[in-house]
Amino acid sequence: MQRLFICLEGSLLGDIVLLKTFDIAPGQVQTFLWDGGAEAWSQVILAEEICSANLRLVFHSWPQLSEHEGIIQSVLQTLAEVVYRLWPSWYCQDNLFADDATTEAAVLNSYRCLDWQRREAGVSLPWLKAAVRARQQGKVPLLDPFPHSLQLAQLALAIDPAGIVLVLALAEPRPADHRLLALARAVNWIAIHSQARVALWLPQSLAQAAALDSILYGAKVLPCPLTAAVATAEDEAKHVVFPIHGRPHPFSPGEEKLAQWLARDRELGQLFSFNQMVRTKRGQTYLVDLLWLEGRVIVEVDGYRHHGNRFGFNQDRHRDYDLLISDYVVLRLPHDEVLNDVEVAVEKIRDVVRFRRRQLCHTREVSL
Template identity: 40%
Template structure:
């Protein structure tokens, strides 16, 4: 959890009127950290200003926010509030099929962590409704068959943070770069929002990277890591079909293209915005 918090830095206490992005690792920046830590404690219930200050100073030095003098429970509670002040949900997979899997210890750990955040447990196959699993299986549902593994197990178990509605993903340098470009553009700056859900004619609700709602224009930012497999290729095309069937124009930009020539990528977005405006005028 401390590692996830460091990856999110400086976007802590999002929505609480606190912006650690202005802080630098100098005397003035460290003073700003203290001020902002006090603001976080005022604006977010349960935040301890001392922990917030020391943790932010550690993150400012690119060190894990693990603070001496705070109990494990206090540290976990403070980390969850820094990551998601409105509530954090942790998804955990059970090591199914491992004969020495510590079932009782696993369930106890889940019960303990549930004091501080929501917990979702994923099983390859549902265990029997008997001790110790009976304590966490109330209302359990089978949501689908296990997808075949496409990444190494160590990579699959890495912490994952979902996109944030309306904002660029805090761990995506490309999304943040595009957000900066758009914000500085007079014509495009006010049009697009990030990570929005679109309801299609088929009843599906894909989450899209960039959306201009009025112009029904979707821009997807594609990285090879998450879009380079056969299944991802087919899934992307089906999403495009459903969006186009629902009246949306879809523009896909490769992350490498944006990184190498961001101005060219911005011009592609601009060209489609102008085309959509012409089309909307003709329709009226």
């Protein structure tokens, strides 16, 4: 059984961060009650241990509930969008497919290991062929000919064969009882057919809703965050799926644009790797946006929503302190700056790299 780590800011403890752990088995639902709002993801920081556990999380929220079929369809849409953006790194494998092939058959014949599909239990070859064809046509692999149960299973496998954590959040404080009943049935159905570990976030106003009895048993009540986040920055779509390792985040326009510019830069192009794990002297593990390992330089591309409130501000300062005493230099770039003036962002990175090189050179000279 994998363990889901969640950090929250305690409303009575000021800036202290509480670490709570909960066990969720594949195919099961754990309900959490809080009043943070489905949009306040900056108040729910997944502890960095989850990166080490190689758990991949997918987030989906409902501002308002629809009927049963609409609930399932919306989750399918999010999973299909994640699969679309992860191409060609499906099944957590890079270079599994030939991205330049012209037909789905040619793509499928380019497996690195010929027996991969036989070893990967549960993969539907008809669905995979249709999904590859859709991706080559620039379409999200939401495939009507296949039943929802099969699509849920296949999309979850394509995101991570080891199993995903599906974080579902409802913002509406008091939906109609028949829609709450539909939610309870849909969430359990989604967990069973996707074999995901489902964390369901509900407003505390629904703690006594009889229609939710089947998913409220064993619910955890979490402290309300002190501040609310405002969903304004485009880059916050990157938090639909977490974590991503070794490449720019497919949902972050800033990281994608920065990767393109760095790849063309003779001085910087070979230095940085995207979304890397860093362990500090205090034993903390962080997932950083860009890392120049030899020079111990970290670049973070920060959006406003997750960094422009009290909780995010405090978290960033503690993280920077932890990295500083571990001999890392951290450069934070606003996401809007990267998108609107990427040349300036690249020059800032260049300045930090050159500063660090001079610093390291001086240190070596002193040691001699």
